[in-house]
Amino acid sequence: MRQRYKDIEKVWLICVVLFYFLYNLPGVPPYGDAKSALIHGGITVIGLWVSVYVGLFAIYRHRRPRSLQEVAELEEKSKGDGETKTNGGEAQ
Amino acid sequence: MISSTGVWLAFAIYMVALISLGIYANRKTKQQSIQTYFTGKGEIRWYVLLMTYVAALMSTWVFFAGPGGYYRGGFVYWISELSYIPLFPVITYFVMNKVWLLNTQRGYVTPADLYDDRFKSPALRLVLGIVFMCVSLPYVASIFIACGRAAVIASGNDSLYMPIILFVGATTIVFICVGGMKSVAWADTGQGLLFIGALWAVVIAAIAVGFKGSLVGAFDAVWENTNSWFSYPGPNEWVPYTARMGYPLSCAIGWTIMLPHVFIRSGFSGDDLKSQKRLMFLTPVLQTVVWTGTMLIGLVGIGLLPDLTSTDTELIIPYLINNVIATAGTGGAKVLMMLFMLGAMAVGLSTANGFLLVSGSIFSNDFLTNLFKVKASGTKKMVMAKIVISIMGVISIVMALNPPELIWTLIMFAIAMVMPLFPVLVAALYWKRTTAPAAVAASAIGCGTVLLTYALGEGGSWYGFYGMAVSTVLIVAVSMITKPVDRKVLDSFYGALHKAEKLNWEDEEPEELA
Numbered sequence: 001m002r003q004r005y006k007d008i009e010k011v012w013l014i015c016v017v018l019f020y021f022l023y024n025l026p027g028v029p030p031y032g033d034a035k036s037a038l039i040h041g042g043i044t045v046i047g048l049w050v051s052v053y054v055g056l057f058a059i060y061r062h063r064r065p066r067s068l069q070e071v072a073e074l075e076e077k078s079k080g081d082g083e084t085k086t087n088g089g090e091a092q
Numbered sequence: 093m094i095s096s097t098g099v100w101l102a103f104a105i106y107m108v109a110l111i112s113l114g115i116y117a118n119r120k121t122k123q124q125s126i127q128t129y130f131t132g133k134g135e136i137r138w139y140v141l142l143m144t145y146v147a148a149l150m151s152t153w154v155f156f157a158g159p160g161g162y163y164r165g166g167f168v169y170w171i172s173e174l175s176y177i178p179l180f181p182v183i184t185y186f187v188m189n190k191v192w193l194l195n196t197q198r199g200y201v202t203p204a205d206l207y208d209d210r211f212k213s214p215a216l217r218l219v220l221g222i223v224f225m226c227v228s229l230p231y232v233a234s235i236f237i238a239c240g241r242a243a244v245i246a247s248g249n250d251s252l253y254m255p256i257i258l259f260v261g262a263t264t265i266v267f268i269c270v271g272g273m274k275s276v277a278w279a280d281t282g283q284g285l286l287f288i289g290a291l292w293a294v295v296i297a298a299i300a301v302g303f304k305g306s307l308v309g310a311f312d313a314v315w316e317n318t319n320s321w322f323s324y325p326g327p328n329e330w331v332p333y334t335a336r337m338g339y340p341l342s343c344a345i346g347w348t349i350m351l352p353h354v355f356i357r358s359g360f361s362g363d364d365l366k367s368q369k370r371l372m373f374l375t376p377v378l379q380t381v382v383w384t385g386t387m388l389i390g391l392v393g394i395g396l397l398p399d400l401t402s403t404d405t406e407l408i409i410p411y412l413i414n415n416v417i418a419t420a421g422t423g424g425a426k427v428l429m430m431l432f433m434l435g436a437m438a439v440g441l442s443t444a445n446g447f448l449l450v451s452g453s454i455f456s457n458d459f460l461t462n463l464f465k466v467k468a469s470g471t472k473k474m475v476m477a478k479i480v481i482s483i484m485g486v487i488s489i490v491m492a493l494n495p496p497e498l499i500w501t502l503i504m505f506a507i508a509m510v511m512p513l514f515p516v517l518v519a520a521l522y523w524k525r526t527t528a529p530a531a532v533a534a535s536a537i538g539c540g541t542v543l544l545t546y547a548l549g550e551g552g553s554w555y556g557f558y559g560m561a562v563s564t565v566l567i568v569a570v571s572m573i574t575k576p577v578d579r580k581v582l583d584s585f586y587g588a589l590h591k592a593e594k595l596n597w598e599d600e601e602p603e604e605l606a
Contacts, residue, residue, distance in 0.1 A: 024337045026333045029324065030324075032323050034315070034320075034323040037167075041171040049174070052179075052376075053178075055182075060369065065365030065368070071364065071596055
């Protein structure tokens with residue numbers, strides 16, 4: 001079984017790296033060409049920002065951070081039950 | 093423009109307010125543990141976390157070299173800034189959130205505590221301690237220099253330089269010793285709002301007077317008269333293709349993540365993952381607000397005064413105030429000069445506070461307690477830390493009174509020096525096979541490579557890029573040929589991370605694979 005947010009993370013990283021790479025393509029835009037510099041910046045940098053924020057929104061739709069209070073309540077409940085739930089997902 | 097008395101009054105009121113805040117925060121936090129004093133112990137709310145992070149991140153560059161940088165670097169320099177700013181949420185999500193999660197379970201005091209938790213290597217702690225301490229000193233000294241210069245520029249009185257540095261330096265030391273991280277964070281919140289407000293007051297006034305309030309007019313004038321301002325590599329060739337990648341990368345990794353004072357804020361200080369989320373979403377916005385304001389000052393500068401020397405552009409804000417804005421009336425110009433001075437102090441001291449505090453923690457926790465095994469109670473450790481903060485502050489004051497020629501180069505060098513530590517951090521969090529000898533080799537040789545980069549004259553384009561690349565190769569290569577970390581250490585470390593993730597994230601139910 002696979003959690004959806006892990007797929008989103010992968011796509012997110014790929015998009016960010018792609019736009020960052022496109023921004024840094026050597027030789028693009030040519031030196032001294034102001035119009036090309038603005039077009040290049042508009043496409044790559046705006047693309048980078050859009051991909052970062054769209055990715056952030058997408059991930060947080062599938063992965064909700066708990067507040068301090070919720071975490072404290074969960075810890076109390078765990079102590080009371082005397083057991084910890086397992087949820088899978090070890091680090092590589 | 094402002095009398096010496098006016099300057100002293102402004103500085104005195106500012107520093108008294110700062111120390112009062114420190115005393116108030118100290119009284120409110122009844123019994124400060126070492127962790128609370130140095131990191132806020134994960135209790136800083138999101139709005140304070142955001143402001144302390146941004147304020148600590150930004151330095152006097154915003155008011156001094158920054159606008160001149162845009163004057164000389166051009167619009168494309170601003171575009172290159174926009175290329176690294178959005179990387180902060182990505183790096184924070186994959187790296188610093190894991191640091192934060194671990195900290196909830198392990199109670200770290202310094203960045204080296206996390207590395208040591210994973211690798212159990214005194215040699216690594218020593219390397220990290222030396223690097224982090226070395227990068228802190230030039231920063232703090234540069235801020236005291238900027239405060240002295242701001243006072244001299246505002247008043248036209250050279251004799252203020254030394255006494256202002258002594259006064260600001262001494263009161264900064266007192267403030268940090270009295271308050272700790274929470275008072276520093278609250279002070280940063282106020283200082284952050286002040287410097288951003290001051291910056292934009294100058295921007296609006298400059299455009300209003302210089303271009304009759306027309307931003308489009310300002311852009312048109314520069315497009316017509318200095319078209320190279322909009323193209324690569326910029327009018328003074330600041331942004332060739334190499335620097336277009338090297339400089340933003342060093343900022344994304346070295347400046348916004350790995351410098352110890354921001355590492356603490358993005359990795360240890362927030363109260364919950366929701367605060368981390370807000371930090372991720374909003375930091376790029378605030379950074380863009382600051383750098384856009386700085387860029388617009390550069391734009392107005394080059395639009396109205398295209399032939400300034402490099403020396404003049406370093407102080408373009410007071411130059412504009414005296415030579416452009418003052419033509420519309422000296423009253424407004426005086427207010428702006430005061431805002432320039434206070435804004436420079438606010439943005440500078442918020443960084444200096446962060447660096448001094450973390451330097452104290454590194455010396456006390458990493459060197460005295462962990463490396464030299466000095467046994468002391470919590471109270472005595474705090475006293476030792478405050479003594480160290482005072483000594484570091486005094487050294488910074490001495491450096492500021494007799495600044496070395498390369499002080500501004502040292503700041504960019506500081507950012508480059510911490511970059512090789514990033515691959516070690518990522519490997520520690522994600523790859524169980526990473527070994528302690530690999531971490532030590534990657535850190536030490538990576539930092540050595542940065543020194544070599546600068547020695548060969550390539551530091552201005554590549555910063556810490558080569559050091560980081562060498563560190564990445566070494567962390568993998570040396571791990572493959574050295575003994576793995578003890579299984580129990582790994583289970584404890586990753587077990588703590590796993591537990592914190594389960595507690596703090598509510599993930600949706602897993603999907604069945606197709």
